[in-house]
Amino acid sequence: MAALHIQSLKKAFGGLPAINDVSLTVEAGERRLIIGPNGAGKTTLFNLVAGDLRGDSGRIFLFDQEITRKATHRRVHLGLARTYQIITLFPKDTLEHNIMLSLLGLSQRRWNAFGGSSGEFVQEAKQVLARVGLEHLAQRPVSEVAYGEKRRLEIAMALAQKPRVLLLDEPLAGLSREERGSVKQLIAGIPRETTVVMIEHDMDTALDMAERITVLHYGRVIVEGTRAEVVADPKTREVYLGH
Amino acid sequence: MKGWIFLFVILALFPLVGGEYYINLASQIFIFAVFAASINLLLGYGGLPTLGHAAYLGVAAYLSALVALKLGMGHLAAAPAALVGTTLMAAAFGLIALRATGLGFLMLTLALSQVLWGTALRWVSMTDGDNGLRGLARPAPFGISLDGAAAFYYFSFIITVIAIAFMARFVASPFGAALKGTRDQARRMSALGHDVWLIRWLTFIYAGFWGGVSGLLFVYYHKYIHPVSLSLANSAEGLLAVIAGGSGTLAGPLVGAAIVMLLKNYVSGYVERWNMLLGFVFVVIVVFMPEGVVPGVQRLWRRYISKA
Numbered sequence: 001m002a003a004l005h006i007q008s009l010k011k012a013f014g015g016l017p018a019i020n021d022v023s024l025t026v027e028a029g030e031r032r033l034i035i036g037p038n039g040a041g042k043t044t045l046f047n048l049v050a051g052d053l054r055g056d057s058g059r060i061f062l063f064d065q066e067i068t069r070k071a072t073h074r075r076v077h078l079g080l081a082r083t084y085q086i087i088t089l090f091p092k093d094t095l096e097h098n099i100m101l102s103l104l105g106l107s108q109r110r111w112n113a114f115g116g117s118s119g120e121f122v123q124e125a126k127q128v129l130a131r132v133g134l135e136h137l138a139q140r141p142v143s144e145v146a147y148g149e150k151r152r153l154e155i156a157m158a159l160a161q162k163p164r165v166l167l168l169d170e171p172l173a174g175l176s177r178e179e180r181g182s183v184k185q186l187i188a189g190i191p192r193e194t195t196v197v198m199i200e201h202d203m204d205t206a207l208d209m210a211e212r213i214t215v216l217h218y219g220r221v222i223v224e225g226t227r228a229e230v231v232a233d234p235k236t237r238e239v240y241l242g243h
Numbered sequence: 244m245k246g247w248i249f250l251f252v253i254l255a256l257f258p259l260v261g262g263e264y265y266i267n268l269a270s271q272i273f274i275f276a277v278f279a280a281s282i283n284l285l286l287g288y289g290g291l292p293t294l295g296h297a298a299y300l301g302v303a304a305y306l307s308a309l310v311a312l313k314l315g316m317g318h319l320a321a322a323p324a325a326l327v328g329t330t331l332m333a334a335a336f337g338l339i340a341l342r343a344t345g346l347g348f349l350m351l352t353l354a355l356s357q358v359l360w361g362t363a364l365r366w367v368s369m370t371d372g373d374n375g376l377r378g379l380a381r382p383a384p385f386g387i388s389l390d391g392a393a394a395f396y397y398f399s400f401i402i403t404v405i406a407i408a409f410m411a412r413f414v415a416s417p418f419g420a421a422l423k424g425t426r427d428q429a430r431r432m433s434a435l436g437h438d439v440w441l442i443r444w445l446t447f448i449y450a451g452f453w454g455g456v457s458g459l460l461f462v463y464y465h466k467y468i469h470p471v472s473l474s475l476a477n478s479a480e481g482l483l484a485v486i487a488g489g490s491g492t493l494a495g496p497l498v499g500a501a502i503v504m505l506l507k508n509y510v511s512g513y514v515e516r517w518n519m520l521l522g523f524v525f526v527v528i529v530v531f532m533p534e535g536v537v538p539g540v541q542r543l544w545r546r547y548i549s550k551a
Contacts, residue, residue: 076436105436
């Protein structure tokens with residue numbers, strides 16, 4: 001079954017097409033890499049799938065259920081999670097609280113306005129942080145931890161929801177070599193119940209992380225296939241080397 | 244918590260030592276504190292700057308007065324009718340105002356409250372316009388007359404404690420945590436499965452309800468209601484009290500309400516241009532403690548402790 005199916009999706013900003021007739025199918029359990037130079041429309045594509053943007057035309061399906069017109073938070077309840085290229089966390093709050101907000105997002109307890117406390121998910125949040133090796137920083141505010149740790153927290157917040165489809169927007173951006181190693185390891189350890197779609201603009205760092213690769217250029221899919229097929233395709237080189 | 248208990252004891256004993264003038268002043272501070280605290284739910288915890296919150300205070304007060312005067316019903320009917328009416332109005336206004344956030348939200352809340360202010364001023368047959376509605380009586384819960392200064396003080400004190408406790412519970416709950424999340428990072432909150440709009444709308448209604456409670460206290464205290472209670476000036480004073488005291492803190496609106504009410508009622512007895520003084524005090528607060536008096540004093544205190 002297709003975890004994510006996109007049908008001739010289009011989105012233009014002021015007449016300028018950002019996503020120009022993109023069709024894409026990601027199978028359940030797959031690791032898909034979407035690459036393309038800056039401005040190829042990768043993040044726009046994610047924003048369309050996540051619901052931050054509405055497409056001009058085309059349809060999006062999550063496990064055969066149409067989500068084209070569903071609000072962002074409804075898509076999350078159907079099993080979609082994402083991270084951001086520009087780190088989007090709650091900087092004044094502790095790491096633990098950040099995870100707690102993620103757990104709360106899928107819990108009915110989020111409507112509880114009089115009973116309970118916001119500390120209810122502490123144990124679960126600690127376990128999530130332990131999985132990404134951040135448990136020793138649980139009580140620290142996000143603003144005080146290193147960039148690489150924030151990246152891992154971004155991913156941990158998405159993983160805490162045990163999503164069926166996870167969208168990772170340049171999870172390696174701005175990381176040092178060691179930090180890259182630890183984030184790559186973290187992504188490699190995601191269970192197969194979760195389908196992973198990942199954006200990278202730097203081809204070399206990410207190639208080994210996916211089974212299938214889609215190359216996006218000027219809002220169009222120009223190459224799609226296995227790692228070897230994509231690397232061998234002259235159009236890939238054209239995009240990346242410019243000849 | 245110790246500080247809150249200390250404050251509670253001091254305030255509970257105050258009428259034993261304070262003169263009638265000061266007891267009445269304190270009652271007015273309580274009423275204004277409930278009003279400011281309800282604004283703080285939106286501004287401080289939801290990041291939604293409202294400039295129309297006087298609508299809820301004023302409408303609850305007018306409804307209570309009209310039910311008594313026009314329908315001849317007692318407080319037992321008037322108070323729930325006023326609160327239900329005000330809460331329903333908050334639900335409707337929220338649908339309109341929450342089409343925007345930030346400045347757009349501010350302008351919409353202002354516009355909606357100005358409509359009510361204009362209505363109260365012009366609909367003379369109903370509201371007696373600029374004369375206001377007179378001839379109102381305070382309720383007498385369990386047969387206890389509230390006409391004395393001390394009796395009313397304790398009545399408004401109890402209601403204020405209940406109101407603040409309910410609002411404190413609200414912001415400390417899981418829902419409150421989500422509300423603060425929508426203030427800090429709305430986009431991320433929806434990407435985590437939170438319905439940002441619904442969270443804001445429910446908070447708007449809740450804040451409207453407590454605004455209504457402050458309106459009831461207000462009309463009971465003054466036994467009179469005038470369109471000025473619905474005015475922009477009243478909304479702005481509430482907003483300024485929250486900002487001066489420290490938005491997003493529990494104690495902030497209480498301190499802010501005390502500052503505004505003391506300047507307005509006490510200092511104005513000595514200084515004719517008390518509005519200028521109020522402005523000056525706000526400038527000083529904003530310059531030296533931009534986060535508000537409560538967080539500001541805490542910050543200075545911590546610095547003092549670490550030096551000593």
